[in-house]
Amino acid sequence: MADQPRLLEGLDPEQRQAVIAPRGPVCVLAGAGTGKTRTITHRIAYLVQRGLVAPQQVLAVTFTARAAGEMRSRLRALGAAGVQAQTFHAAAFRQLRYFWPRVHDTPMWQLTDNKFRLVVQAANKVGLSTEKEDVRDLAGEIEWAKASLVGPEQYPAAAAAAGRDVPVPPEQLSKAFAAYEQLKNRAQALDFDDLLLHIAAILEDQPDVAEEFRSRYRSFVVDEYQDVNPLQQRVLDAWLGNRDDLTVVGDANQTIYSFAGASPKWLIGFPRRFPEATVVRLERDYRSTPQVVALANQVIGAARERPAGTRLKLVGQRPDGPQPDFAEHEDETQEAEAVARGIAQLAKRGVPLSEIAVLFRVNAQSEVYEKALADAEIPYQVRGGERFFARAEVRQAMAALRTAVARDDGAQDLPATVRDVLREVGLTDEPPSGGAARERWESLIALVELAEELVETVPEADLARYVAELDARADSQHPPTVEGVTLASLHAAKGLEWDAVFLVGLVEGTLPIQHADTDAAIEEERRLLYVGVTRAREHLRLSWALSRAGSRRFRRRSRFLHGLVPDDHPAALPSRAKQREQLPRPSKPVKPRCRICGAPLVNTMDVKLGRCADCPSDVDEDLLTQLKAWRSERARQLKVPAYVVFTDATLTAIAEQRPTDESALVGISGIGASKVQKFGSDVLALVQGERPDMR
Known part of the structure; x- marks a missing residue:
């Protein structure tokens, strides 16, 4: 067990105040980089060490499994093993598995592993689209409603009051929401939001269960409290009952999930709810240089309205660094x-x-x-x-574009042709309001903009050239x-x-x-x-x-x-x-041309090779084999992937062009001054049939 002096070592005055605060309501307003995880883990360990609470009586919740795991590791190192540090959902799942059989006298319903299928069935039942992106948006609205404690009947009014960008008419979404709940209950399944809804209801409605739970857990800690939604706050209230042994930590300036129902109002309003609460402000930033901290303060300081709980002003603690x-x-x-x-x-x-x-x-x-x-x-x-070219909508669009190449007569300009093809896979003239449909639209419009970019470089480019460019980009970006x-x-x-x-x-x-x-x-x-x-x-x-x-x-x-x-x-x-x-317009850069036929080169791979893909290759196969063997050894020595030394395309270009000096080597696309400095002598030695010095 860690002793008290060690638990307080290295803490600044504000962190120390938060750590030694007595049991009861404590609110830590912690700015970015101010050591909030260190502070709350030391507080928990301090309470345990002083005997104010047993480790098994503490429940600490946060929002990601990674953060919960980090908290458990720190607590073990501080001598507070046994503290439960979990996400809201993981904690609720564990509690529900224990109490469900007693309350319902049946085995607990299964946590569904195919929510998407149920939403598809609900959408189909009420006549809504079952396209993947539409279903994702529908599922997102159902999740928002449940997180906001809004039922199907209340959804239209609640969505209007919240200013939601609803993907379908609210009344239709309300019907799909109701259908989803019916299908799920009929299958005796639970989704993740149900875990929270059910445990809150059990603790609220079953006094004997609530008493047993509260005799087990006596002290609660909530990290990232600015991100709680109404459903999570309801669960927290059910855990607490009429007690106040609660420590919350958060930064209202980092509230960026309101679209999912998160609200900083409980963090900001904590002192009003608990007038006797200890409130500590952590403003010493140990992460960033004073120059970065100053810019951060400028960004957030320009906000139009800043409630009291958001008026943190970070103070950089690190040595000076470069200006942003x-x-x-x-x-x-x-x-x-x-x-x-x-x-x-x-x-x-x-x-x-x-x-x-x-x-x-x-x-x-x-x-x-x-x-x-x-x-x-x-x-x-x-x-x-996902990487851009791995996204489902991009793969679908590229398949449609490849199919369209056969029927392209070049009558339209390239961007218009691409836009017409992408309309077949869902591109609209106006962007959707938000959600998955908006993300899909942004990916598709990016493909149109790539066509516009290509035409600026190669005015005569047709759909076949454009698809070849996309393929080359996809290859190089994986x-x-x-x-x-x-x-x-x-x-x-x-x-x-x-x-x-x-x-x-x-x-x-x-x-x-x-x-x-x-x-x-x-x-x-x-x-x-x-x-x-x-x-x-x-x-x-x-x-x-x-x-x-x-x-x-x-x-x-x-x-x-x-x-x-x-x-x-x-x-x-x-x-x-x-x-x-x-100013006079600069002359256009000289376009690279094929060293064999003289045609302009646009495709990334062609530029690297210095020739058109259709032009004959005069690669020296023996040299290429030696270059690849040399690359493997250098990559092993440097402990980097082989392509970081040189890509296959660059090695092929070297084996074709066989440069004899550094100026010729730099002339190959993909080889800059830094690569010449690192590897130039080795490559030139291999080209000249000599053995490079690999030491």
Whole structure:
């Protein structure tokens, strides 16, 4: 058992105040990076060590299994093994399994493993679409209703009052909701929300069960309290009864899940509910440099209304670091390429790739960054979502586009042709209001924009050329899953941190998102940016692009950046667009051409090889074999995947072109100065038939 002095070592005054607060209501308002998990685990261990509560009498709940597991590990290390640290649903499931047979005199109903099928049946029963995305949206609304303690009959009024973007008429959704509940009950099945509903009802309606439960658990801790929804709060109230031994920890400035029913009102209102509560504010930020912290304070400080529980002002505790950087780009491709270059520079300075993240608002934004990183041979992983070309709607769209190639007569311009084909798989002129349908639409419209981008480079491009380009991109963007740069949405990044963070695509219509049309929705978008900024420990770059491709259309940078960009920064100048118009237009870059037939090269793989795919290859097979063997050995020495050294396409290009000096080597696509410095002498030795020095 850890002793009291050790439990208090290394705590700042505010953390110490929270740890030693007496039993009873305690509210810890903990800003980003202020050590909230350390504080609450030390508090639990302190109460246990002093004998104020037994470990088995403490129930700590949080929102992810990962966070619960981390809490259990810390508590064991602090001598408080035996404390129950679980998610709301896991705790409710455990309690329900124990009490259900006594209350209902039957075995507990099964937790359904196929909720989607039941929602499909309910939708079909009331005449709604059973397309996958429509069913996902329907399921999402049912989950919101149950989390908000709204039944089928109350749904239309509740949805209107909450300003929900309902995917179908509310009355029809209400009927589908009722049908879903009937089908589920008939099958004697439970969904995850039922776990919470049933345990709350049992504790509320069965005094003997409630008494037994409350004799077992006497002290409660809730992490991320700003994210509780009405159903979870009802369960917490049922656990507590008329007791007040409750510690809550949260940050209202990080409330980003209101679309799922989460509300910070219980965190903000905690002192009113418990007037005698101990309230502690943690504002010392141990995660980020003072420069990052200052920017975070600026972002959240610009909010229109800030209730008392949200007025935390972080104070950086780390040594000084670089100032956050801002960058404006002509188009998204340039933005992505600049991010890839920035990542390469950080890696060269010793920042591990696993400590670098690229964060964006919507998953459809990932494609251009996947391509830029793949082209730069920088390994990456997509967190909380599939790679762009692995998404179901993208695979379906590409299948439709391949089929359409046979009937394409070139009569229409390419973007119009692509748009017409994608209408067959669900693309609409106007975006859906939100949910899965909106995500699908964003992926499809990204394919149209890729067609527009290709036409700007190759005006004569037809559908066949476009599909070939998509295939090449798909091939290049599927490296093996390795430890690398993280690509993630801002929502998926919650609770994580990295040494370096690139916040990208910061334009109006994306952040804030286009369908954020109320003051409350706009402020939640601001909190998303705040979450993104506070993920960075040291290096932070914020960027935006004025157009999707070239000068096709102009965008405006996010309103949240106003006042953040330093006045002397080039990106702060309001007249940049006008200045660009007055400057002479730069000449277009020379397009790469086939070294055999002289035709322009567009396809990524063709550019790497320096020739058209149809032109004959003069590859030196023996040299290619030696290059691959050399690459395997170098990758083993460096402990990286082989493609990080050179891709197969680059090795093939070397074996075809057989460069004899460094200038010729740099002329091969995919080989930059850093690659020449690392591997140039080895490659040139192999080309000349010599054995490279592998030491």
